[in-house]
Amino acid sequence: MEAVSINWLAVIAASLVGFAIGFIWYGPLFGKSWMEAVGLSEEEVQNSNMAKTFGFTLVFQFIMAYCLAMFFGNEVGLQEGSFYGFLTGFGWVAMAIGVNALYEQKSWKYIFINGGFWIVVFTLMGLILGAWK
Secondary structure, three states, X not given: OOOOOOOHHHHHHHHHHHHHHHHHHHHHHOHHHHHHHHOOOHHHHHXXXXXXXXXXXXXXXXXXXXXXXXXXXXXXXXXXXXXXXXXXXXXXXXXXXXXXXXXOOOOHHHHHHHHHHHHHHHHHHHHHHHHOO
């Protein structure tokens, strides 16, 4: 088995892009709808431990970007990376969120907001990892 060459700067960039998209997605774009879908008030969100949330988010995003880079190996370029990132976000992550949400009796709004976020994030992560060899 050939060793995979990881571009650590690309993994870091993909992590940061995922983090930035989350800031926009769960802020100005869908923040109010998301809070409604999960049953949180603005006060509850503001009173949460944001340092812990943001810190773990960055760590988790880094792990996801690293794993995606490992799956890509040394052969995936920009177009394949974008496509495989999309498939990861749509086919695995969004569908897994959908399954859990159905059992948890969450709304379709919840599924579309959270699933859509991961589709966008993994597509962009794949693009970055595929393009930046």
